[in-house]
Amino acid sequence: MVAFGAAAYAAKVFFTDPSFYAYGPYRGDSVAEIASDKPLYKGPDYCETCHAERYAQWSKSGHYRPEAGKVVMCETCHGPAGGRDKRGLFDHVASGVDHPASGKLPVPADTVKLCSLCHEKMPGRPAIQRQIEVNAHAGGQACTVCHNAHSPKIAVAAVSKSAKPGDVAAGKQKAARCAGCHGADGVSGNPAWPSLAGLQEAYLVNALKAYQTGARQDPMMAGLVKGLSDADIEQLAAYYAGLKCK
Amino acid sequence: MEALLHAARYTGYVYPNETIILWGILIVIYPYITGIVAGSFTVATFYHVFGVPRFKPVARFALLTSLAFMIFVPVPLLLHLGHPERALNVMLTPHLTSAFAAFGFFAAFYVILVMLEIWFAYREDIVAMARDRKGLLRQFYRALTLGSDEISATTRAYDAKWLKALAITGIVGAHGLHGYVGFVFGSLKSREWWGSDLMPAIFLVSAIISGISILIVLYVLTSRFRKTPIDGACMKGLAYLLWGFLIFAMVLEFLEFANIVYKGREGIDTVMALIAGPLWFGVWVLQVGGSVMAFFILTYVIWRGTQDKHLVVGVTVSAVLVLLAVLAMRWNVVIGGQELSKTMQGLLVYVPPVWGREGVLIVATIFALPFGMLWGLTRLFPPWVPNQGQLPEK
Amino acid sequence: MKWKISEHQPGRRRFMRLLGRAIVYAGAALVSVGLMGRRGLAAAIPALSTTGYDWTKHRWGFGVDATRCIGCLRCVEACKTENGVARDAHHFRTWVERYVYLKGEKKPRVDSQQDPGNITASGSEKEYRFDNRYQDAKIEKAFFVPKLCNQCEHPPCVQVCPVGATFRTPDGVVLIDHNYCIGCQYCVQACPYGVRLFNHEHGVTDKCTWCYHRITRGLKPACVEVCPTNARIFGDQNDPESPISKFIRENRTRVLKPEMGTSPNVFYVGLDKEVM
Numbered sequence: 001m002v003a004f005g006a007a008a009y010a011a012k013v014f015f016t017d018p019s020f021y022a023y024g025p026y027r028g029d030s031v032a033e034i035a036s037d038k039p040l041y042k043g044p045d046y047c048e049t050c051h052a053e054r055y056a057q058w059s060k061s062g063h064y065r066p067e068a069g070k071v072v073m074c075e076t077c078h079g080p081a082g083g084r085d086k087r088g089l090f091d092h093v094a095s096g097v098d099h100p101a102s103g104k105l106p107v108p109a110d111t112v113k114l115c116s117l118c119h120e121k122m123p124g125r126p127a128i129q130r131q132i133e134v135n136a137h138a139g140g141q142a143c144t145v146c147h148n149a150h151s152p153k154i155a156v157a158a159v160s161k162s163a164k165p166g167d168v169a170a171g172k173q174k175a176a177r178c179a180g181c182h183g184a185d186g187v188s189g190n191p192a193w194p195s196l197a198g199l200q201e202a203y204l205v206n207a208l209k210a211y212q213t214g215a216r217q218d219p220m221m222a223g224l225v226k227g228l229s230d231a232d233i234e235q236l237a238a239y240y241a242g243l244k245c246k
Numbered sequence: 247m248e249a250l251l252h253a254a255r256y257t258g259y260v261y262p263n264e265t266i267i268l269w270g271i272l273i274v275i276y277p278y279i280t281g282i283v284a285g286s287f288t289v290a291t292f293y294h295v296f297g298v299p300r301f302k303p304v305a306r307f308a309l310l311t312s313l314a315f316m317i318f319v320p321v322p323l324l325l326h327l328g329h330p331e332r333a334l335n336v337m338l339t340p341h342l343t344s345a346f347a348a349f350g351f352f353a354a355f356y357v358i359l360v361m362l363e364i365w366f367a368y369r370e371d372i373v374a375m376a377r378d379r380k381g382l383l384r385q386f387y388r389a390l391t392l393g394s395d396e397i398s399a400t401t402r403a404y405d406a407k408w409l410k411a412l413a414i415t416g417i418v419g420a421h422g423l424h425g426y427v428g429f430v431f432g433s434l435k436s437r438e439w440w441g442s443d444l445m446p447a448i449f450l451v452s453a454i455i456s457g458i459s460i461l462i463v464l465y466v467l468t469s470r471f472r473k474t475p476i477d478g479a480c481m482k483g484l485a486y487l488l489w490g491f492l493i494f495a496m497v498l499e500f501l502e503f504a505n506i507v508y509k510g511r512e513g514i515d516t517v518m519a520l521i522a523g524p525l526w527f528g529v530w531v532l533q534v535g536g537s538v539m540a541f542f543i544l545t546y547v548i549w550r551g552t553q554d555k556h557l558v559v560g561v562t563v564s565a566v567l568v569l570l571a572v573l574a575m576r577w578n579v580v581i582g583g584q585e586l587s588k589t590m591q592g593l594l595v596y597v598p599p600v601w602g603r604e605g606v607l608i609v610a611t612i613f614a615l616p617f618g619m620l621w622g623l624t625r626l627f628p629p630w631v632p633n634q635g636q637l638p639e640k
Numbered sequence: 641m642k643w644k645i646s647e648h649q650p651g652r653r654r655f656m657r658l659l660g661r662a663i664v665y666a667g668a669a670l671v672s673v674g675l676m677g678r679r680g681l682a683a684a685i686p687a688l689s690t691t692g693y694d695w696t697k698h699r700w701g702f703g704v705d706a707t708r709c710i711g712c713l714r715c716v717e718a719c720k721t722e723n724g725v726a727r728d729a730h731h732f733r734t735w736v737e738r739y740v741y742l743k744g745e746k747k748p749r750v751d752s753q754q755d756p757g758n759i760t761a762s763g764s765e766k767e768y769r770f771d772n773r774y775q776d777a778k779i780e781k782a783f784f785v786p787k788l789c790n791q792c793e794h795p796p797c798v799q800v801c802p803v804g805a806t807f808r809t810p811d812g813v814v815l816i817d818h819n820y821c822i823g824c825q826y827c828v829q830a831c832p833y834g835v836r837l838f839n840h841e842h843g844v845t846d847k848c849t850w851c852y853h854r855i856t857r858g859l860k861p862a863c864v865e866v867c868p869t870n871a872r873i874f875g876d877q878n879d880p881e882s883p884i885s886k887f888i889r890e891n892r893t894r895v896l897k898p899e900m901g902t903s904p905n906v907f908y909v910g911l912d913k914e915v916m
Contacts, residue, residue, distance in 0.1 A: 122772050
């Protein structure tokens with residue numbers, strides 16, 4: 001029986017993984033295995049390396065307020081920038097291709113679905129969180145019609161895509177065809193068409209874009225905005241924003 | 247694999263990870279089988295250790311039953327494991343704070359012990375069969391004699407001594423083999439339905455009554471099959487055994503339940519909802535009802551001194567009721583414990599699948615196989631002398 | 641070999657010789673094993689030796705501010721992405737519970753990600769959101785409580801593992817060795833908090849590891865990283881200026897199910913008496 005016991009113990013020693021009992025009653029190598037997995041979420045600083053403009057915009061916005069403990073980082077909406085080889089985590093994979101080499105990160109299409117995850121008015125959400133009744137807010141349109149996700153507050157007119165000098169002059173030229181309905185100085189004489197003078201620049205940009213995508217419906221405007229480029233829209237908006245309203 | 251996942255329906259609130267009930271009927275049948283192993287060994291012990299003569303007719307048969315079921319004990323566990331090929335890790339690096347770690351050692355120890363005990367109990371017959379049989383079987387028996395074919399007063403005494411020593415050690419082995427299962431459940435603080443000091447004792451005593459009951463049923467069936475008379479004294483003895491241990495089991499189970507109700511800890515409403523809801527049939531009809539009925543029948547039979555056919559019928563019916571009651575008890579503990587959510591504010595309902603690894607068909611097969619093995623063992627090691635229904639000297 | 645019990649003398653001598661030899665062999669085996677011995681608590685994990693991570697120097701801690709949680713479930717999504725958890729409604733390393741007290745009711749209504757209403761609202765079991773079933777109800781009080789592994793000081797899950805596949809590291813995280821686990825699921829039963837799960841695809845158990853592969857690289861767990869409201873706090877309790885040390889210092893914290901004696905390392909602020 002003693003010989004059997006000795007043989008059994010020898011078998012145990014032979015078959016047990018050598019790193020067992022290294023740090024305790026477990027396989028010591030497993031710690032390194034677990035720690036070797038490649039992290040996926042990289043944090044906003046990684047995005048800044050290529051998307052400096054966007055990062056700058058975001059870091060001045062309401063989605064970045066670390067002093068209040070409110071930070072919506074890039075990967076929360078766009079998904080992780082890091083990539084891991086397509087094997088399960090249980091194989092403890094240390095390799096993978098990151099963005100940008102792995103391709104573009106998804107830009108969320110259904111913004112109502114995404115943004116309402118945080119901003120839908122729901123019992124249990126602390127009042128400090130900005131919340132809206134989704135269906136009653138702006139007729140349930142896509143959030144990006146009015147809001148820029150990287151700078152969601154609309155009132156801040158300074159935060160639009162980089163307004164360049166010369167925009168106003170160029171806009172004035174392009175606005176000639178708009179004067180027919182909206183008035184020579186952006187003040188409309190006909191109640192059917194609104195005045196545009198003094199409207200916020202960002203709002204005008206969004207509105208024109210909305211006509212282009214069809215988020216905002218008007219048969220006349222739809223045709224008129226068809227040929228406009230992003231630069232055109234910026235210039236028109238800059239021009240009208242600068243006009244005095246009466 | 248994914249398609250076979252059944253999320254349990256629930257009421258109230260349960261933790262999201264609880265919606266798939268993990269320990270299914272494989273884990274219900276496992277303690278049932280080990281219980282029978284322990285219980286039938288206990289009956290054999292009454293003859294081999296305590297020398298109660300009336301159990302002679304079933305003593306050797308009880309040992310065979312114990313072995314037959316023991317061989318299939320690891321099957322439900324291996325089927326249940328996520329990585330059965332790593333099962334030996336438990337023996338290689340047992341984590342000594344875990345009750346499960348005891349399994350490999352108790353099982354290995356006990357299976358060798360019961361095989362040794364059977365060898366000693368049957369040695370004379372093995373020697374005789376080595377002489378009389380022909381062909382392959384003869385070689386088999388000759389190998390089993392281990393080179394010694396001496397039968398004398400000295401060897402008989404020697405064999406008897408060994409038999410007694412093994413039987414005494416076997417009590418520890420068999421009861422440890424099943425007792426640790428009770429500890430597996432009783433030592434957990436995460437589930438109110440499981441965590442109880444009485445759990446190892448309850449499991450053990452209910453194991454003994456299931457073992458006694460299955461021996462009663464099998465003894466009656468085999469006697470019918472062999473067309474031999476049923477020994478009345480043996481039957482009476484088994485009835486007494488069953489009656490005594492049944493009372494013990496009922497008292498322990500009642501105490502445990504009374505404790506839960508009396509202490510009325512947080513979540514007691516959910517406990518009561520459990521036994522009034524998903525578990526009511528298993529608890530009130532099968533477990534409580536069955537045990538109480540069996541108790542009354544046995545009391546009547548013993549008190550009235552019933553004999554012959556009525557004795558056999560009464561005791562057998564009680565045995566069947568007890569078998570069902572103990573199976574229900576295993577279900578109520580294993581499944582019931584998981585149906586009561588750890589939040590203590592929710593109840594789940596477990597519906598066992600029919601197909602698949604944890605399915606009813608597999609479990610039924612696993613439970614049927616030991617009977618086949620037992621039949622084979624009785625052919626190899628006849629517990630009763632074939633002619634005239636006489637008992638051998640042993 | 642006879643089994644005679646007479647004629648002891650030659651048999652006994654032979655037996656003693658056999659015994660002597662057996663003892664010598666056994667002794668040799670034991671000594672050689674003893675010499676292998678334990679290598680002691682290594683300061684560095686070999687694979688991370690280049691980063692210089694020393695697990696004896698950290699004591700990780702986690703904080704949850706339930707007054708800040710808005711129930712957006714970005715943490716649940718991020719965790720599943722980062723850690724490859726099964727994308728369904730029955731396997732979670734972390735989850736969020738919603739507690740709603742309706743006016744006139746004493747007990748809260750509680751739901752989480754496995755609730756069928758929430759699954760419908762999110763569109764599938766692969767996405768996660770809370771539905772807005774209470775938007776028109778009269779609410780007395782409502783809040784959200786994130787849950788995750790408490791990385792207990794005295795983990796019952798470690799205690800019951802039969803093979804030593806789950807263990808606690810010196811830096812305070814309870815890990816699972818997926819290449820050694822036999823899948824008996826005893827640890828899942830033993831956890832009082834329901835944070836352990838069984839991965840049916842791989843046949844092993846799994847649980848939140850505070851993103852051990854991230855924290856050993858100086859990053860934060862994925863859920864902490866994506867949380868927009870700072871409801872999840874992480875840091876080194878050995879550093880008095882870390883977010884978690886400040887959180888514990890500046891708040892009255894409590895833990896879940898303290899009566900279990902597990903000594904959790906997730907500290908909650910803003911719990912309610914009914915949080916389970």
